[in-house]
Amino acid sequence: MANKDNNQNQDLRPLFSEWLEKLQEESWQLELLISGLALVGIWTSRDLIVGLENYLSVNGFGTIYKFLKILIPVIWFGWAVFLINLIFHIIIRGLWIGAIGLRYVSGDIDFEELGYSDTFKDFYKRKIKSFDHYIESLERLSSVLFSYTFLLFFMFFSLIMISVCFASVVSFSHAFLPDHVEIISGVVIGTLMVVGLIVLVDFLFLGPLKKTNDKTIAKIYLYIYRFFSTITLSFLYRPLLLNFLDNRYTRRLFFLSIPYAIILIFVVNNAGFEKYGYIPNLKSESAKQNVNLVGTIDWHYYDDVREKYYTYGERESRRKEKINGISLSKYKVNNELSFFLEYYASDNEYLESVMGDISAFSSTGFKNNIINKDFSDDKIVAINIAELKELNLMRKVLQGKEIKEEERLVKKERVEYFAGFDLKDMDLLEIEIDKKYAVQRIDYRKEKAYQIKNKLLDLIDIRIDGIDMKDSIDCKFYTHPNLGERGLLCSCLVDSLNRGDHELFLHRKSIRIEKDELVDTYSKYILLPFVKN
Numbered sequence: 001m002a003n004k005d006n007n008q009n010q011d012l013r014p015l016f017s018e019w020l021e022k023l024q025e026e027s028w029q030l031e032l033l034i035s036g037l038a039l040v041g042i043w044t045s046r047d048l049i050v051g052l053e054n055y056l057s058v059n060g061f062g063t064i065y066k067f068l069k070i071l072i073p074v075i076w077f078g079w080a081v082f083l084i085n086l087i088f089h090i091i092i093r094g095l096w097i098g099a100i101g102l103r104y105v106s107g108d109i110d111f112e113e114l115g116y117s118d119t120f121k122d123f124y125k126r127k128i129k130s131f132d133h134y135i136e137s138l139e140r141l142s143s144v145l146f147s148y149t150f151l152l153f154f155m156f157f158s159l160i161m162i163s164v165c166f167a168s169v170v171s172f173s174h175a176f177l178p179d180h181v182e183i184i185s186g187v188v189i190g191t192l193m194v195v196g197l198i199v200l201v202d203f204l205f206l207g208p209l210k211k212t213n214d215k216t217i218a219k220i221y222l223y224i225y226r227f228f229s230t231i232t233l234s235f236l237y238r239p240l241l242l243n244f245l246d247n248r249y250t251r252r253l254f255f256l257s258i259p260y261a262i263i264l265i266f267v268v269n270n271a272g273f274e275k276y277g278y279i280p281n282l283k284s285e286s287a288k289q290n291v292n293l294v295g296t297i298d299w300h301y302y303d304d305v306r307e308k309y310y311t312y313g314e315r316e317s318r319r320k321e322k323i324n325g326i327s328l329s330k331y332k333v334n335n336e337l338s339f340f341l342e343y344y345a346s347d348n349e350y351l352e353s354v355m356g357d358i359s360a361f362s363s364t365g366f367k368n369n370i371i372n373k374d375f376s377d378d379k380i381v382a383i384n385i386a387e388l389k390e391l392n393l394m395r396k397v398l399q400g401k402e403i404k405e406e407e408r409l410v411k412k413e414r415v416e417y418f419a420g421f422d423l424k425d426m427d428l429l430e431i432e433i434d435k436k437y438a439v440q441r442i443d444y445r446k447e448k449a450y451q452i453k454n455k456l457l458d459l460i461d462i463r464i465d466g467i468d469m470k471d472s473i474d475c476k477f478y479t480h481p482n483l484g485e486r487g488l489l490c491s492c493l494v495d496s497l498n499r500g501d502h503e504l505f506l507h508r509k510s511i512r513i514e515k516d517e518l519v520d521t522y523s524k525y526i527l528l529p530f531v532k533n
Helices: 002-025 027-044 046-059 063-106 118-127 131-176 178-204 215-231 238-245 248-268 285-289 303-311 346-354 378-399 405-410 412-418 423-457
Strands: 326-328 336-342 460-464 474-479 486-493 500-514 517-532
Touching: 027 046, 027 063, 027 131, 046 063, 063 131, 063 248, 131 178, 131 215, 131 238, 131 248, 178 215, 238 248, 303 326, 326 500, 326 517, 336 500, 346 423, 346 500, 378 412, 378 423, 405 412, 423 474, 423 486
Parallel strands: none
Antiparallel strands: 326 336, 336 486, 460 500, 474 486, 500 517
């Protein structure tokens, strides 16, 4: 039976090979179709990547965020590789189709008909050889470029999987071993990085460890290699990679991958022109991080100017950017100046150290509704328990059930109060009790929000035309509509200011804990001009 199956397989192999040869000859049609569809998908996916980048920049926090943040440049690199390679593929394949059409009309190149000198004639014959050779070169390059694009994509996807693996280790440690998260994450991730570096070096140098004849080393490395093959999913594209490496022509493209990536990341990404030498460059990172915008209107720092920047003309597709520190509601104001102060990730650590027994409103860092437990405030829990006990006491009194002596002594006033009602009043009493404790919860949260707000305001120094305005501003917690940034929306009256130009100065501290002490590790200084109508 086994021999019969083997014979059938051997009979089918020539047919399968013949089918592959035929499919290979017609593959250019599929290449063009897939390249066109892929280009449309890649271009439209830009908004999804921007959305992910903005979400992480606004909401990202903690150790996992640091790993996920690595994904953004990697994803942009993969996006650029696909875009550039597929555009080149369509151009070269189009040139190939055009060359075939020209061959139908004109045939091969007649070097004698051109009438060039023997020097140029010999040069062209040596370099071009024939028109058919030129068409064959275009065919080979376009076919290889198409597969090379997907090989680069899968290689870049492996980098993403490694980052996901690191983030998973940290997430697991946070969820199940929170007290040892730094030790476990450091040991596991450090080990993976060292071993992964060995696999990467072996990969870049075409497998020197795979070529060793020492059986012990080969077996040990095989287990390491299979482990990383699994977590990076490289087994999915390994036949494609090996087929690239066993051919001299395609192997050159593999070695081209590293300089190609360097050119994309460091050259193309940082290339550009600068025309305005004597005007402040508002696009530079230094201008955004620590600025002194004397006589400059930067759209990053004004809500109304930012909205015009995004929507003016055809700019609806402009990428939104996160608010950096502060944003005035308007450049031209009347009697009230309103501005938004961004909440920093470092503020969590600062507030945890200065708020004493007052807890946060929610837990921070990576959250998963399945793994993470619900965040609970001890005082809210105590209020809820007190409400439940009073409800039970009320029901016992109305139903005539026995009440423990110690409970009767502690709740004497409430027992006497409930004794004045009948069973038919139970619903009204439940509403009364619910309202009583709801007010307690509201008052507690209001007081907590007030104290948190005041502690946050301790981190800022705000002045208008050199006059301290900190005691004059009124702030509320606010979610900004730009990208959903959270912070404080503050306002102050400026009706006493003269009409014309004025300046708002902000000094924003970023406090961290170093050796059990509060240290101002970073300060932002911003000077924003505005006009009083």
